[in-house]
Amino acid sequence: MHAAAAVPTTADLPPPNTEPAPRVLEIRFTGSGSEYFRIWAVNLLLILLSCGLYLPFAKIRRIRYLYANTLIDGEALAFHGDVWKMFRGFVLMAVLMLVYTFAGEFSPMAALLAFVLAGAAWPALWRASMQFRLGNTSWRGLRMGFEGSLGAAYLAYLPVFVPAALALAWSLKSEGSGGGVLAWLGQALQLAALLAAPWSTALIKRYQHSGYRIAGEHSGIRLHTRSVYFIGFKSVLLAVLMLVVVSICAFALGSLLGLATTGKIDAKGSSTYAGFAWAGMVYLFVGSVVPPYYASRIQNLVWGNTHSASLRFRSELSGLRGLTLKNWLLIVATLGLYRPFAVIATMRLRLESVSIESSTDPATWVAPAGTERTDASGEVARDFFGMDVGL
Template structure:
């Protein structure tokens, strides 16, 4: 197969807008019940528009299974909020229950999302055990808290290694070789940018204070919010490049060349578009972001892609997929 195979994304904002607005109206009209079918329609469209080496991805999710996961999430969150209305002790018990159940939900979500995704007729899969999921999604976060966030890069690296090395395409597992030190380096760069920005904003506040008086406070706060908001896409850029430049599938490697300047500009224009259109630009913003995110990734094939064999098609529960969506647990970063 000749040269790098970059991912292509063929979705258009106008096409997705029609799907998005119908999904939104039907979800509101059915008091949220249609949200599972909305997710199915959205994913089927997005996956079919994602092409690699001349073939598109497919999504085979089941809406009833997704709906069950969302009902579970609603029960958990509702029980948590109601428990605190009775007593702090009941609320704490529900919080501990939620923490104990979350790794199971995330584990199921990972298995479901991969199993119901296919490429060239071969399904993806996730082989991580439930025991390993509890270690990575419960014990490691506790270490992060106990270390006063100092262990965050270590935890982040271990979670990404678990996700990637336990994921497979057919019978072939992915591999991941980014080091803990590489993650610490990215976090230190982020802290350095935050610190440098804070110094510059402080100096600017002092200078503006002499000429603008009390108004300088509001100007400085606005500049500070803008600066720290721009750091989010910068960090996402660094992490995506780090993760995908150290991921491989057998002899085939991946690469990512996302540029932070383009990410920052895309993020700012998307936010402005959404605000100025009172939210109607949202589907266009999603397509723009997804296109840049995906098209920054390329496969570096070491040979033919026809060598992969299908893996075992084990039944997969969707208990977690709807729940992690509702609980806003992002598995991508």
């Protein structure tokens, strides 16, 4: 007779999976276009009446409104920045920008020196901006922070700044030479700066997303430079394709308008109409397709590879191109009055496309001491240089 099969006991069974499922911290944006329009209109009026001196106060009103309507796991962000510290930074940046603007009026060498000095100061101001913004941002009473080193900030911008500075210096040196080898070399340096842009972007994003901190969570990122180059390459191809399509459509539209107004296809008149049509379509269609495509792919790539010990981020941003085209058409149609509504719609799309998974309960996080930053000059620098960092 065969022996009876052994009945498995509780001790023989594999241990159950006791690791809790990650908790999803939902991001919601509750801002209203009509509410933000009132803030925007008052800010614009006071900026005009104060000849620009109200800019820091307008900025802090805008930040506080947007933060108060950004909810993570049902809790809003808060901004604690001191407006008078931002105002002092504003005055400092105004003086620096005046020096930079008027330097070119004296001599080309002064313009080059001002460019080099501005470029040398920018990484430090950019780092100070992130330290100030995050050091004065809180969630659930926990202050955030940024811990990137100053040397790494300079390294992030070096691939673009060096060839750009050399190209500017070379153009000043070869000015009036009539082209030839000197002009070709200057163009090669400009091309080198463009080709180094994705490399610098990868360095910048690594620097940013490796320095964020809240409580005991320190962010990190796995980002390959080749992935950024691939997105840049596809963006360039998309831009070329869009320019070809726009050029064909502009030529056809110009010919039709010339025929409608003169009764014949006049080369001179048609080219004028085609030029206007081309400029308008480039602004509306190329501008609303290529930059949003690049921005959405970079956001998905960067945030999809950002993590900390307990947090994992995901980004599934889509639809930004269609929204941007709609926003631009409405801004043009309303002579700019739709801009606050466009800002709110874009922020909602970009923020709510990001999700956060946490393996720990944020209620157990402990806030470290001494996270507030007082230097606001870098925060103001972002507005002057037309740049912005982070999501």
